[in-house]
Amino acid sequence: MSLEELVPQGHFYRHLQKVLDLSFVYDLVRESYAMAGRPSIDPVVFFKLQLVMFFEDIRSERLLMRQVADRLSVRWYLGYDFGEPLPDHSSLTRIRTRYGIDVFRRFFEMIVEQCQQAGLVWGKELYADATKIQANAALSSMKPRFAVEAHLANLFSSELEETVQTADGASLQERAACPLAPPHDNDAVVFCTEELLAVAAQTSSEASECHELPSQLHPDLDEATEADLSISNRERQDWIERLGEPARSVTHGTYRRMADFWVSTTDPDATMMNGKTGGSKLGYHTHYVVDGGKARIILAVLVTPSEVMENQPILDLLWRTRFRWKLWPRQFTGDTTYGTAEIITALEQQHIRPYVPLPDFDQRSAFFGQRDFHYDAQRDIYVCPNGAELHVLPSGGNEQFQQYRAKASICNGCSLKSRCTTSNTGRRISRHVAEEAFERVRAFHQTHAYKKAMNKRKVWVEPLFAEAKDWHGMRRFRLRRLWRVNCEALVVATGQNLKRLLQKRGWERRPFPTEAVAMVPPLNWEPDESPRHEMLKGHRRGVAVASLVACGATRTFFEPQMSRFSLVITISITFSSSIIFILNTPLYHLLPAFAYLSLSRSIFAPSSSSAFS
Ligand code: SF4
Numbered sequence: 001m002s003l004e005e006l007v008p009q010g011h012f013y014r015h016l017q018k019v020l021d022l023s024f025v026y027d028l029v030r031e032s033y034a035m036a037g038r039p040s041i042d043p044v045v046f047f048k049l050q051l052v053m054f055f056e057d058i059r060s061e062r063l064l065m066r067q068v069a070d071r072l073s074v075r076w077y078l079g080y081d082f083g084e085p086l087p088d089h090s091s092l093t094r095i096r097t098r099y100g101i102d103v104f105r106r107f108f109e110m111i112v113e114q115c116q117q118a119g120l121v122w123g124k125e126l127y128a129d130a131t132k133i134q135a136n137a138a139l140s141s142m143k144p145r146f147a148v149e150a151h152l153a154n155l156f157s158s159e160l161e162e163t164v165q166t167a168d169g170a171s172l173q174e175r176a177a178c179p180l181a182p183p184h185d186n187d188a189v190v191f192c193t194e195e196l197l198a199v200a201a202q203t204s205s206e207a208s209e210c211h212e213l214p215s216q217l218h219p220d221l222d223e224a225t226e227a228d229l230s231i232s233n234r235e236r237q238d239w240i241e242r243l244g245e246p247a248r249s250v251t252h253g254t255y256r257r258m259a260d261f262w263v264s265t266t267d268p269d270a271t272m273m274n275g276k277t278g279g280s281k282l283g284y285h286t287h288y289v290v291d292g293g294k295a296r297i298i299l300a301v302l303v304t305p306s307e308v309m310e311n312q313p314i315l316d317l318l319w320r321t322r323f324r325w326k327l328w329p330r331q332f333t334g335d336t337t338y339g340t341a342e343i344i345t346a347l348e349q350q351h352i353r354p355y356v357p358l359p360d361f362d363q364r365s366a367f368f369g370q371r372d373f374h375y376d377a378q379r380d381i382y383v384c385p386n387g388a389e390l391h392v393l394p395s396g397g398n399e400q401f402q403q404y405r406a407k408a409s410i411c412n413g414c415s416l417k418s419r420c421t422t423s424n425t426g427r428r429i430s431r432h433v434a435e436e437a438f439e440r441v442r443a444f445h446q447t448h449a450y451k452k453a454m455n456k457r458k459v460w461v462e463p464l465f466a467e468a469k470d471w472h473g474m475r476r477f478r479l480r481r482l483w484r485v486n487c488e489a490l491v492v493a494t495g496q497n498l499k500r501l502l503q504k505r506g507w508e509r510r511p512f513p514t515e516a517v518a519m520v521p522p523l524n525w526e527p528d529e530s531p532r533h534e535m536l537k538g539h540r541r542g543v544a545v546a547s548l549v550a551c552g553a554t555r556t557f558f559e560p561q562m563s564r565f566s567l568v569i570t571i572s573i574t575f576s577s578s579i580i581f582i583l584n585t586p587l588y589h590l591l592p593a594f595a596y597l598s599l600s601r602s603i604f605a606p607s608s609s610s611a612f613s
Pocket of ligand 1: 420
């Protein structure tokens with residue numbers, strides 16, 4: 001008897017094997033292998049194992065290999081016969097490190113490409129959102145950053161200097177200044193010796209790359225433009241290139257991020273975020289850019305530390321999406337976080353309509369808001385509700401805002417002053433330099449297309465996050481460090497796209513094997529939102545029986561000594577108990593409530609009849 005005979009013909013993995021040819025991965029990983037040496041695990045097997053992990057919601061390589069050993073269908077899918085030894089779980093970790101994030105990203109893109117070829121990508125509308133994902137680290141692992149950095153610098157300084165000297169003399173510090181160096185490598189703080197060695201191994205090849213920046217960006221560019229472009233590219237913060245790592249040296253005014261002072265020794269890239277049920281956790285933000293077509297294909301994925309706001313990497317993600325898939329979207333839809341001047345103006349320049357809500361600052365004050373003033377674009381003045389003019393303050397404002405002010409003498413004598421300002425120097429108004437763009441976006445808010453896009457947004461990206469969290473373990477990352485959680489998120493997004501592709505290619509049942517671990521209801525990682533309610537639900541029968549017993553006892557106690565006073569007490573107890581139980585709504589709780597009501601009626605009836613008699 002062979003495996004071929006044992007695996008049913010209509011099995012999910014047979015369909016997966018038939019419709020998804022993974023031979024393209026050989027091209028993706030060619031550079032990661034030497035031509036000689038010991039035979040390694042087939043790269044196709046590695047990616048098949050990643051897909052099995054996704055479809056079956058398995059959260060560790062060790063558990064995955066146990067599943068493979070027990071399951072004939074998975075063995076068949078991987079191409080291992082009965083007697084063949086399976087790869088060790090530790091090999092999967094080593095292979096992931098060898099491939100790095102680039103191979104995972106290209107694997108994700110190859111599946112998107114197949115979705116596009118299958119006609120699943122529409123490309124006319126793009127939707128973006130981000131969700132919080134808990135890191136695999138506890139809050140108690142947070143330590144002051146300066147102390148951790150000092151400790152590690154002291155621990156590894158001599159070792160680092162010796163190890164990281166490269167063939168052409170470039171040190172780690174020189175590499176840190178190089179824009180092509182991977183972000184997890186140019187940290188002054190390297191958190192494990194394994195990564196130190198990895199840095200040393202990669203440095204010789206990458207440092208030479210750093211010193212050989214592309215001499216020509218485009219054949220048609222003249223030398224001056226090319227030099228300017230090279231410099232601006234080098235200085236630019238490319239979120240995808242840096243894997244979502246924020247530049248710690250960049251600060252805004254006096255604001256300082258919490259992550260600048262505290263770092264987790266378990267996962268140094270995770271940062272603090274607020275949990276839904278209160279309290280703080282360590283976590284990341286996962287950003288998705290999703291196509292507006294019916295298949296809801298995920299076109300771009302990026303994981304950043306949770307301190308990075310949703311809007312920060314979105315332009316890089318959008319441009320990459322647009323140019324990688326050659327799309328000409330006519331509109332972009334996001335929530336209020338994406339309604340910044342930078343995003344709106346950038347989208348307008350590319351002739352993409354920004355369908356984003358804008359914060360309404362006028363509502364936050366009881367005084368006249370900016371919309372109560374009329375802006376005269378020709379004269380560049382505001383006219384107030386009383387007809388006074390507000391002129392530009394030459395010395396006021398900054399790069400982003402221009403200040404306008406009315407004359408103090410007019411405002412101080414104005415009958416509307418109590419509704420306008422408390423200042424004695426005249427009412428001031430700030431106007432954003434991109435206010436015209438904001439006005440155009442506000443004009444969209446009245447259109448049917450905008451309302452439709454906002455309604456669509458609610459059911460476009462959020463359910464994809466829910467799917468990833470509830471069915472594919474994304475509620476909490478199982479790996480640590482930014483590049484690894486990016487790999488994890490890319491595998492999940494790849495799998496989500498693959499589910500749509502499988503359906504398109506003929507799999508009409510649920511897109512996972514029937515015996516998968518994912519069939520088990522997902523684990524709830526969030527703390528219980530209503531523990532009291534859950535506790536009562538667990539004791540429904542007990543509560544019901546106890547209530548009935550109490551009903552009999554109460555009746556026995558009150559009947560012989562019935563009086564007006566005890567009657568009032570009984571009814572008030574009965575009424576309040578009924579309310580408490582009814583508010584908890586489960587059916588069992590209504591039973592004692594009805595019992596109490598019948599008791600009160602039986603008590604009330606004889607007492608009232610005796611009162612009347
Ligand atoms: S207080 Fe000044 S700006 Fe405000 S309504 Fe009166 S005149 Fe106009």
